[in-house]
Amino acid sequence: MNPEFERNLWLELTPRRVLQMVIVLGLIFLTLKVADPFDGRDRAAEFLFFAIVVIWGTREAAQSVVEEIRDRTWDFQRLSALTPFNMTWGELFGATSYIWLGGLICLAVMIAVQGSPVRPLNIFADLAIGLTAQSAALFASLLAVRRRQSITRLSVFQYQMFGIATAAAMWALWEPVANATMPIGISRVLWWNVTFDGRPFLAVSFALLLICLAAGCYRLMRLELQMQNRPLVWTGFIAIAAIYAAGFGRLPDSVNVAIPESEVALRLMAAALALLVVTYAAVLHEPKDRVLYRWLTEMAQKRRWTALLSRVQCWMIAYAATLLVGVFLLVRLQMMDANSLAHQQLIPLTIAVSGFLTRDLGIILYFALVPGQKRGDMPAIVALAALYGLGPQLLRSAGIDNPDFILPAFTGGWLGAAFAWAEAIGVWTLVFKRPFRTGVVSTRS
Amino acid sequence: MIDVDSLIYEYPAKRALDGVTLGVRAQTITAFVGPNGAGKTTLLRCLAALDTPYSGTVRIGGLDTREAPRQIHAQLGYLPDFFGLYDPLSVRRCLIFSARSHALAAGEASAAAERTAEQVGLSDRLDVPAAELSRGLRQRLAIGQAIVHTPKVLLLDEPAAGLDPTARRDLSDLLVTLKRRGMTLVVSSHILAELEDYCDEMMIIEDGRIAGGGALKVREEERATIRLQLASPNDALASFLRQQNGIEVLDVNDIAASFRFSGDVSARADLLRSLVGNGFHVITFAQEAQRLQDLYFAEVKKKGGVSA
Structure with missing residues (x-):
């Protein structure tokens, strides 16, 4: 045994x-049988299953490694x-074994009370939601461990909440499809021009998500055990995410949209959007290690590309992939009718979005590299919220009627694209002036 | 057994190790000494492949810590300065888990746990939960966990902290035994007295560097310093010693002598037999360790003075 x-x-x-x-679960189910003439034990068992496996289980999963660090x-x-x-x-x-004992008892009661026919997809979905929630909580805690964050009860609660939120999102997707309460047509999924029944499609999607999260935990564990992760697996993951999202790039025929007319462009937009989300998630959750950036800069200066690639961070790869898909999108949009709305608005918007992304990454790094910074990414998040939220209001109050150029908006036009990249260049100039490249003071006096 | 070359380790605003180069021979006990914050623990963690250096290489038994960290972990034992135990588990289960996690099969692990408990003096407490052990016994259990898989290299960070005098003596005996069984040990401490009994070499770490550039010999098995004492004065002692092969007399009078002796243990036994045979009433004939404190301050003095 392991x-x-x-x-x-x-x-x-x-x-x-x-x-x-x-004893406790036995008493609960016995009481329900005696007290409930309509026998709602299957719903009660399902409720208890999620309470135990998701709420309690995510806490156990989030604590598993964190507790070991705290206990040295x-x-x-x-x-x-x-x-x-x-x-x-x-x-x-292992850390959730006690949880699964309770969860499996509840599942057994559910199956026994439901009688035949047993709905295997529903059982699979329940198990997948529980496992994925626990994997998500472990994944969040391992990310924090990599960041060498201080471990508090609040931080464990945050990792647990990440797991619970994942389960809630999965449940929100599954419940209407599973109970067929939604109108026919919406419970069917159009993906890469193939129509799937919603239940098996979601079940496979859940399995894919679970595999990705488990693989993420494994990759983070490798780093904890001092092994190096080559960039290939992460590149594969973001490719899967982009392909999955691109599959939804064509809306059903019943939905009437004017722009863009190209299905390819729509798919590229969906892929770029997925990669954008992955890039922001990665940069916010990876450790912003000044020593690592110093080392990467040195490797780049020495043109030791293999060494550099061995320790390149996930957000860097995701950013490069986002830009690459953005370039493909620009090429595709360029091929479209020059007078189309898509041509006139989407090309500058694509350039602006890439500029704002570049700027935002610079802002996040700029604040993270402040010597002695202990507040994580919160200052950068506040700065970004101010730029996106307060910026337009301030410009309006200063008499500028159309401040959309400071946002990634359709109406930002070429001014927006130029503004985004000018900001990006300015922010990155400041990042490179940060002392992370020269800040080492030898202890030798 | 351990080779470190130009090792640099950086914290965001501080260089903790600044080009450390050192070698540790197999089956020796080497002490890292130096003031708090000198870089001892960082160096030990780099040797244990627990932290990744900025540059430079660390090789343990020929394996690079960057290229083969898990193979190195498998043949390493490490006791951190601050450690924890699985408190609800019994001593037996703590040791079995440690053995199993170092790739020992279930049957072997059980035997290894009992053997190790015997070595660290916990065999009468095998079924006691770790939480119920005193601080000294917890330290012994932690050492037991580090040696249960009989590693080739054992790294100990402040191993005697919190131990009473008896436990310190037991620890010292245990470390010497482990060395004799083929283990290579590196011990970090800033308490020189506790290292004196068992270490062969000492490296002074200061400001992230090895002071003096290398190891200082504390005890040389192949050229041991022998302390000789007689029960009654004998004028012939000096001339007798100077006539013997492989002896370099350091200090001698008619009742005591101190000399370096090049020869193995059987040659040493022959010399003792010869002394007794020639009418010297020997009451002490023992290998002498140089006082670490003297070595440390001599080295510090060479550097022009460092606060101890």
């Missing part, structure tokens, strides 16, 4: 705790001979 899983079983599944769980046992773990795969699943399933 030693990490076994250790967790020793800690989690003590005979007393197992007995407690069985993590260095022993990092020095073991366990593979990152064994460590990941040992932590994920």
Whole structure:
């Protein structure tokens, strides 16, 4: 047996705790049977399943590694001979083993009460939502561990909430489709010009999300165990995300949209949007390590590209991919009718969006590289909120009627594109003036 | 066994290790000493492949810490200065888990746990939860976890902190035993007295560098310093010692001597037999360690004075 899983079983599944769980759940279901003449035990079991597996389970998953760091046992773990795969699943399933005991009891009651026919897709979805929520919580906590954030109860709550939010989003997608309460047509999915039944499509999508999150945990665990991650897997992930999003690039025929007329352009826009989200998520969650940036700069100066690629950060790859898809989109838009609205508005908008993205990345790094900065990305988020939220208001109050050029807006036009890139160049000039490149003071006096 | 070349480790605003180059021979005990904040712990963590250096290389048993960190972890034992234990688990389970996580099979792990508990003096507490152990016993358990898989290299950061005198002596005996069994040990401490009993070499770390550029010999097995004492004065002692092969007399009078001896343990036994055979009433014949404190301050003095 995987030693990490076994250790967790020793800690989690003590005979007393197992007995407690069985007795408590048994009493709850017995009470429901006696008290409820309409026998709502299947809904109660489902509710309890999610309460235990999602709410409690995400907390256990979020705490698994974090607790080891707090209890100072993590260095022993990092020095073991366990593979990152064994460590990941040992932590994920081991730390939540007690939770799954309760969850599986609830699931068994659900199946028993529902009787035949058993709906396997529903059961799969319940299990997938639980597992994905726990994986998301572990993933969030591992990201924080990489950032060497201080561990507090509040931070564990944040990782738990990430897991719960993931489960809530999945549930919100699944519930209407599973119960067929939505109008026919919406419960069917048009993806890459193929119409799928909503339930299996969502089930496969959930499985894909679960695999991606589990792979993310595994990759972060590799880094914790001092192994290097080559950029290929992350590149593969963002390619999958872009292809998945691009599949929705054609709206159903019943929906009447005028721009852009090109299906390819729409798909490229969907892919670019997905990559944009991934880039922002990555840059906000990866450690902004001044020593690493100093090292990467040195490798670039020495033209040691292989070494540089070995430690390049995920947001950098996602940013490059976003720009690349943006270029393809520009080329496709350029091929369209010069008088079309798409041609006139989307080309400058695409250039503006890439400029604003570049600027925002610069702002996030600029604040993160302040010596002694301990507030994480909050100053950068406040600055971005001010730029996007207060900026237009300030310009309007200064008498400028159309301040859209400071936003990634359709009406920003070429002025917006030029403004975005001018800001980006200015911000990055400031970033490179930060002392991260020269700030090392030798301890030798 | 351990080779470090031009190692640089940087924190965002401080260079913690500044071009450290050192070598540690197999089956020796090497001490890293120096003031707090000198870089001892950072250096140990780089040796343990727990932290990635900015530049330079660390090789453990020929393996590069950047290229093969997990292979290195498998053959390494490490006791951090601040450590934790799985408090609800028994001593036996803590040791078994540590053994299993270092790739020992289930059957082997159980035997290794019992053997290690014996070595660290915990065999009578195998079924006691770690939470119920005293501070000294927890330290022993942590050391047990670090050695249960019989690593080739053992790194210990302040191992005697919090131990009572008896436990310190036991620790010292244990480390010497582990060395004799083939282990290479590196111990970091800023308490010189505790290192004196067992370390062979000392490296003074200061401002992220090795002061003096290398290791100072504390104890040389192949050229040991022997302290000799007689029960009664004998004028012939000096001339007898100077006639022997492989002896460099450091200090001698008619009742005591101190000399360097080039020879293995059997040659040392022969010399003792010869002394007794020639009528010297020997009451002390023991290998002498140089006082670490003397070595440390001599090195510091060379550098022009450093606060200790």
